[in-house]
Amino acid sequence: MSTFQVPTLADMIAQGKAPEVLFWVGCAGSFDDRAKRITKAIARILHHCEVPFAVLGAEESCTGDPAKRAGNEFLFQMQAAQNIAVLNGYEVQRIVTGCPHCFNVIKNEYPELGGTYEVMHHTQFIRDLIGQGRLKVADGNPFKGRRITFHDPCYLGRGNGEYAAPRDVLSSLDAELVEMKRCKQNGLCCGAGGAQMFKEAEKGNREVNHKRTDDVLQVKPNVVATGCPFCNTMMTDGVKHAEQEGQIDVKDIAELIAEAADLFPSN
Amino acid sequence: MIAQLIFAACVVAGATLFARRIRFIRKNILMGQRVDRFDRPIDRWKVMARVALGQGKMVARPVAGIMHILIYVGFVVINIELLEILIDGLFGTHRAFAGLGGLYDFLIATFEVLAALVLLACVVFFVRRNGMAIARFRSQEMGGWPTLDANLILVAEVFLMFAFLSMNAADVIAQGRGIDHYIVAGSFPVSQFLVPLYEGLTDAGVVAVERGMWWFHILGILSFLVYVTYSKHFHILLAFPNTYYSDLTQQGAMDNMAAVKKEVDLMMDPNADPYAAPAPEADAVPAKFGAKDATDLSWKQLMEAYTCTECGRCTSECPANQTGKLLSPRKIMMDLRDRIEEIGKQRDASGGTWNGDGKALLGSYISEEELWACTSCQACVQACPVNISPMGIVLDMRRSLIMEDSKSPESITSMFNNIENNGAPWAFPAASRGDWIQES
Ligand code: HEM
Numbered sequence: 001m002s003t004f005q006v007p008t009l010a011d012m013i014a015q016g017k018a019p020e021v022l023f024w025v026g027c028a029g030s031f032d033d034r035a036k037r038i039t040k041a042i043a044r045i046l047h048h049c050e051v052p053f054a055v056l057g058a059e060e061s062c063t064g065d066p067a068k069r070a071g072n073e074f075l076f077q078m079q080a081a082q083n084i085a086v087l088n089g090y091e092v093q094r095i096v097t098g099c100p101h102c103f104n105v106i107k108n109e110y111p112e113l114g115g116t117y118e119v120m121h122h123t124q125f126i127r128d129l130i131g132q133g134r135l136k137v138a139d140g141n142p143f144k145g146r147r148i149t150f151h152d153p154c155y156l157g158r159g160n161g162e163y164a165a166p167r168d169v170l171s172s173l174d175a176e177l178v179e180m181k182r183c184k185q186n187g188l189c190c191g192a193g194g195a196q197m198f199k200e201a202e203k204g205n206r207e208v209n210h211k212r213t214d215d216v217l218q219v220k221p222n223v224v225a226t227g228c229p230f231c232n233t234m235m236t237d238g239v240k241h242a243e244q245e246g247q248i249d250v251k252d253i254a255e256l257i258a259e260a261a262d263l264f265p266s267n
Numbered sequence: 268m269i270a271q272l273i274f275a276a277c278v279v280a281g282a283t284l285f286a287r288r289i290r291f292i293r294k295n296i297l298m299g300q301r302v303d304r305f306d307r308p309i310d311r312w313k314v315m316a317r318v319a320l321g322q323g324k325m326v327a328r329p330v331a332g333i334m335h336i337l338i339y340v341g342f343v344v345i346n347i348e349l350l351e352i353l354i355d356g357l358f359g360t361h362r363a364f365a366g367l368g369g370l371y372d373f374l375i376a377t378f379e380v381l382a383a384l385v386l387l388a389c390v391v392f393f394v395r396r397n398g399m400a401i402a403r404f405r406s407q408e409m410g411g412w413p414t415l416d417a418n419l420i421l422v423a424e425v426f427l428m429f430a431f432l433s434m435n436a437a438d439v440i441a442q443g444r445g446i447d448h449y450i451v452a453g454s455f456p457v458s459q460f461l462v463p464l465y466e467g468l469t470d471a472g473v474v475a476v477e478r479g480m481w482w483f484h485i486l487g488i489l490s491f492l493v494y495v496t497y498s499k500h501f502h503i504l505l506a507f508p509n510t511y512y513s514d515l516t517q518q519g520a521m522d523n524m525a526a527v528k529k530e531v532d533l534m535m536d537p538n539a540d541p542y543a544a545p546a547p548e549a550d551a552v553p554a555k556f557g558a559k560d561a562t563d564l565s566w567k568q569l570m571e572a573y574t575c576t577e578c579g580r581c582t583s584e585c586p587a588n589q590t591g592k593l594l595s596p597r598k599i600m601m602d603l604r605d606r607i608e609e610i611g612k613q614r615d616a617s618g619g620t621w622n623g624d625g626k627a628l629l630g631s632y633i634s635e636e637e638l639w640a641c642t643s644c645q646a647c648v649q650a651c652p653v654n655i656s657p658m659g660i661v662l663d664m665r666r667s668l669i670m671e672d673s674k675s676p677e678s679i680t681s682m683f684n685n686i687e688n689n690g691a692p693w694a695f696p697a698a699s700r701g702d703w704i705q706e707s
């Protein structure tokens with residue numbers, strides 16, 4: 001990053017500093033080019049709000065979610081044990097994740113395995129920053145009056161009952177929020193969960209993300225807001241498949257806020 | 268006197284058959300694996316009150332939901348009448364509760380109105396099922412028995428309610444004519460309209476209709492009691508325990524397997540003594556990872572199979588099913604029920620122990636293709652009005668595929684390898700995980 005350096009936890013501890021919160025980036029956020037842009041938006045928001053945070057960098061490893069949901073409990077628990085050893089070694093207490101799958105696993109499945117932390121999804125964290133007055137969108141924010149629809153990630157919504165935080169954040173944009181006919185509890189999956197992201201779909205008559213894109217097109221939005229890097233990929237593909245990429249942007253909530261708050265001076 | 272004896276014999280026969288089925292099903296359910304669902308009783312009562320008693324998840328589909336509430340309330344309230352029928356039948360009385368006076372009039376009037384509403388609801392359900400193109404009633408797994416089962420019960424309900432009302436209509440006539448035995452009691456807001464049907468009959472004819480309908484009604488209810496245990500209509504009983512024993516953890520959470528934790532702990536702990544004697548209870552049953560057959564699932568999951576109403580809300584919300592994949596969460600539940608019934612019968616035929624039959628739920632009933640189509644989106648769990656988790660069963664069977672049989676699509680195998688070697692599902696070196704920090 002050009003304007004500031006994201007600190008790793010190891011560096012911070014070496015300097016005798018302890019961050020307030022650990023930003024758990026996740027695999028997509030670390031390696032996938034599109035998802036890295038979301039990661040950077042989250043980092044910029046944290047930096048801008050002067051939240052003392054750090055990442056694990058190379059010490060982070062897959063939470064094990066796709067392995068677990070594909071049936072490989074051994075691999076999952078090996079990953080969990082390794083991650084928990086690192087997190088406990090650094091005495092981490094608060095975690096913000098950029099991915100609802102990481103969020104769900106660390107929050108709900110790690111405690112029984114010895115890793116208990118206060119875990120937040122980035123949309124929850126951003127909502128609190130806005131609520132505390134630490135983060136404000138700029139006056140001429142580019143999303144004012146635009147039509148935005150939010151696609152609920154299964155593991156934030158149904159999985160953890162969080163439907164309000166992403167919508168609260170979006171409402172700060174002064175945009176026109178529209179709901180798809182299936183939303184919140186009834187939201188349709190993007191098709192990536194349960195390790196589907198890493199394999200071909202089974203035989204059928206359509207792709208799940210194309211089906212979900214039908215719901216999107218019905219409400220004619222300018223932007224599809226997402227809260228998960230995998231949903232982001234799926235919806236981007238879906239919009240492309242429907243040949244609507246000129247009309248409809250697919251962006252993570254963190255990206256929308258970072259742009260609206262003018263945190264990307266270079267673009 | 269003879270009538271009383273015949274009546275008593277019928278009641279005993281019905282109750283015996285019912286009790287036998289209940290014992291059989293209980294034994295089947297208890298073939299499942301242990302899972303602790305006995306904590307937090309207050310929360311459990313609350314869930315049961317909301318979801319089963321209060322029908323909390325039913326009205327998500329307003330037409331079906333409201334019609335069902337009519338049937339449900341009607342059934343519960345009308346069965347108060349059953350008490351009177353039992354007493355009349357056993358002691359040869361007629362309308363034993365008539366002494367309640369005004370309250371009795373009120374009760375009978377309520378039963379009548381509810382009976383009419385139940386009748387209406389059943390007709391609507393029947394038309395919805397058979398006359399309208401509602402997708403969730405038409406999937407593949409609904410062919411043959413499941414559809415017949417659904418229709419049988421609706422037609423039976425219509426006949427039962429009609430018999431109940433006819434009985435009252437004949438009673439009204441008998442009361443009016445002052446026929447011996449027919450005391451003046453009750454208020455009949457609905458059945459008065461059926462009076463013209465039977466008015467032309469002689470006194471003997473009226474009595475025959477009244478008695479005939481009375482017998483039809485009680486024998487119908489006794490048969491229903493037994494029939495229910497063979498059918499999706501068993502939910503009228505099991506909906507209550509099934510919601511009481513709901514999974515109270517966060518819906519997104521998947522259980523951590525204790526057997527795996529033990530092994531991982533050993534591997535991670537350099538001081539652990541590999542030759543230490545394992546705890547005796549851990550050794551009692553050889554650990555099997557995941558579910559290959561019905562008996563590898565938990566007792567709660569087997570109870571869910573008996574509770575399933577075959578309503579198909581899960582399947583109609585399932586993204587895999589909506590896009591033409593083979594997976595249908597309702598079929599998973601129906602297959603599981605068929606399989607555990609089959610196992611139970613074999614167990615009883617071979618003197619109480621089951622030694623396998625070369626078949627298994629996974630393979631003989633449910634294919635790998637179905638399992639791999641699940642996105643673990645929990646839409647089925649969310650939609651189920653009786654808190655069943657078809658997803659839990661799908662994921663437990665994946666565990667068996669992977670950990671027992673090492674069977675997975677090639678791309679899944681490489682995802683596993685990547686996580687194991689690089690700490691990510693893709694083939695990027697672990698050391699480059701933080702590289703994004705340096706990129707602008
Ligand atoms: C105790 C008395 C009850 C009676 C007499 C009863 C009766 C029925 C009948 C006749 C049907 C078939 C309707 C059709 O053809 O679609 C039905 C379906 C159903 N019942 Fe019940 N039920 C009872 C209790 C419950 C409870 C406690 C629940 C839990 C919420 C429940 C949930 C359902 C569901 C989900 C269906 C499928 C209906 C649909 O397609 O939406 N029932 N019930």
Ligand code: SF4
Nearest residue numbers: 585641642644645647
């Ligand atoms: S969790 Fe699996 S079975 Fe259930 S609705 Fe989603 S894809 Fe279908």
Ligand code: SF4
Nearest residue numbers: 575576578579581651
């Ligand atoms: S599992 Fe639940 S939602 Fe699915 S068919 Fe059975 S009762 Fe209906």
